[in-house]
Amino acid sequence: MPDWSAYRGVLVYIEHREGIAKKVGWQLLGQGKRLADKLEVEVMALVIGHNVGQLAEEAITYGADRVFLVDAPELKDYRTYPYSRASMKVIHEVKPEIVLFGATATGRDLAGAIATHLPTGLTADTTELDVEPHPSRLLQASRPAFSEKMMATILCKQYRPQMATARAGVFEALPKDPSRKGEIVQIDFQIQESEIAAKVLDFIQDQSKINLEEAEIIVAGGRGLGGPEPFKMLQELADALGGVVGASRAAVDAGWIKHEHQVGQTGYTVRPKLYFAIGISGAVQHTVGMQNSDLIIAINRDPDAPIFKVAHYGIVGDLFQIVPAITEEVRSRKGASFLSNSSNSSAANEEGGVRV
Ligand SMILES: Cc1cc2nc3c(=O)[nH]c(=O)nc-3n(C[C@H](O)[C@H](O)[C@H](O)COP(=O)(O)OP(=O)(O)OC[C@H]3O[C@@H](n4cnc5c(N)ncnc54)[C@H](O)[C@@H]3O)c2cc1C
Numbered sequence: 001m002p003d004w005s006a007y008r009g010v011l012v013y014i015e016h017r018e019g020i021a022k023k024v025g026w027q028l029l030g031q032g033k034r035l036a037d038k039l040e041v042e043v044m045a046l047v048i049g050h051n052v053g054q055l056a057e058e059a060i061t062y063g064a065d066r067v068f069l070v071d072a073p074e075l076k077d078y079r080t081y082p083y084s085r086a087s088m089k090v091i092h093e094v095k096p097e098i099v100l101f102g103a104t105a106t107g108r109d110l111a112g113a114i115a116t117h118l119p120t121g122l123t124a125d126t127t128e129l130d131v132e133p134h135p136s137r138l139l140q141a142s143r144p145a146f147s148e149k150m151m152a153t154i155l156c157k158q159y160r161p162q163m164a165t166a167r168a169g170v171f172e173a174l175p176k177d178p179s180r181k182g183e184i185v186q187i188d189f190q191i192q193e194s195e196i197a198a199k200v201l202d203f204i205q206d207q208s209k210i211n212l213e214e215a216e217i218i219v220a221g222g223r224g225l226g227g228p229e230p231f232k233m234l235q236e237l238a239d240a241l242g243g244v245v246g247a248s249r250a251a252v253d254a255g256w257i258k259h260e261h262q263v264g265q266t267g268y269t270v271r272p273k274l275y276f277a278i279g280i281s282g283a284v285q286h287t288v289g290m291q292n293s294d295l296i297i298a299i300n301r302d303p304d305a306p307i308f309k310v311a312h313y314g315i316v317g318d319l320f321q322i323v324p325a326i327t328e329e330v331r332s333r334k335g336a337s338f339l340s341n342s343s344n345s346s347a348a349n350e351e352g353g354v355r356v
Pocket residue numbers: 147148149221222223224225247248249250251262263264265266267268278279280281282283284285286289299300301302305317318319320
């Protein structure tokens with residue numbers, strides 16, 4: 001194997017939209033720190049944009065030892081050319097051994113552009129990241145392959161840095177700690193607007209599209225709902241809680257709700273504060289996408305449903321009676337206060353259900 005001793009440390013790209021970071025960046029900093037600890041190196045963050053100094057400071061509160069900040073007017077909006085050039089400048093100067101990106105549309109575009117130019121190896125859409133300790137220091141980047149039928153663990157032995165994009169919701173962010181100390185390194189980056197072929201005329205947010213990955217509360221329904229109509233009932237509960245509606249693949253395949261709501265192996269991996277699994281049996285392909293949620297409440301009439309194995313609270317009963325009762329209770333307690341008072345987290349049980 002070539003001598004890669006000049007390459008040390010784990011670098012995480014912090015994606016943002018107009019200065020607001022996507023959660024996946026903080027989640028990857030958390031995982032980056034776990035890898036860095038094993039390798040006995042530092043975890044670093046890469047922040048690119050315009051007037052985004054506050055993001056660099058935020059990256060430190062989420063665990064970064066050092067943050068490389070590339071701030072220029074031409075970097076205001078994401079565009080492949082200037083962002084990939086800025087990233088490559090940092091990578092050439094810093095020489096990290098591992099670089100991680102969120103597997104978002106932007107992260108995939110940026111990581112692909114960088115990897116082909118450096119050139120180096122890139123594993124896309126990983127769901128597990130580990131490292132072999134010194135001396136090999138190889139990143140073990142794992143992802144589902146062959147229509148999800150197997151897990152492939154991919155190594156990059158001949159090139160550095162080792163790069164991967166990773167799914168949102170799989171890894172856990174470190175708790176935000178404002179007292180954490182770190183260093184911010186400004187990187188000088190010059191580019192002429194005339195060098196950049198792409199122009200951003202406008203950014204139009206698709207209001208109709210839900211954002212499961214960023215949602216803090218998800219109310220998900222499955223085949224137990226029996227049709228598309230009852231999803232309105234779930235939407236009412238989600239609205240009362242300030243959350244969004246999720247679904248199992250069975251519900252999506254039946255055409256009751258769009259794929260963008262699907263949670264699981266072939267849908268989104270989510271990590272909300274609260275996840276309701278309603279009329280969902282808890283097949284492993286579903287639970288891999290939601291089992292890391294902070295609090296899981298399952299509602300199912302079958303006491304032996306596997307979903308109760310991953311649920312923190314369970315209600316055995318008919319969802320058509322239980323869900324409207326919870327919605328009413330939440331409304332009467334004015335939404336979010338229901339959540340902030342953890343001693344009341346068994347409120348669902350008051351509806352006559354059974355705690356399992
Ligand atoms: C390669 C592959 C990838 C897959 N990817 C995904 C994925 O990404 N996401 C996913 O979800 N699945 C996925 N699946 C499918 C998965 O295996 C299950 O088939 C699916 O999750 C089942 O959905 P469900 O729980 O809604 O339905 P079911 O398994 O049919 O469960 C319905 C549940 O509702 C309960 N119920 C019925 N009526 C009521 C009522 N009135 N009140 C209360 N409870 C009631 C029942 O007791 C039952 O437990 C995948 C499968 C494969 C092979």
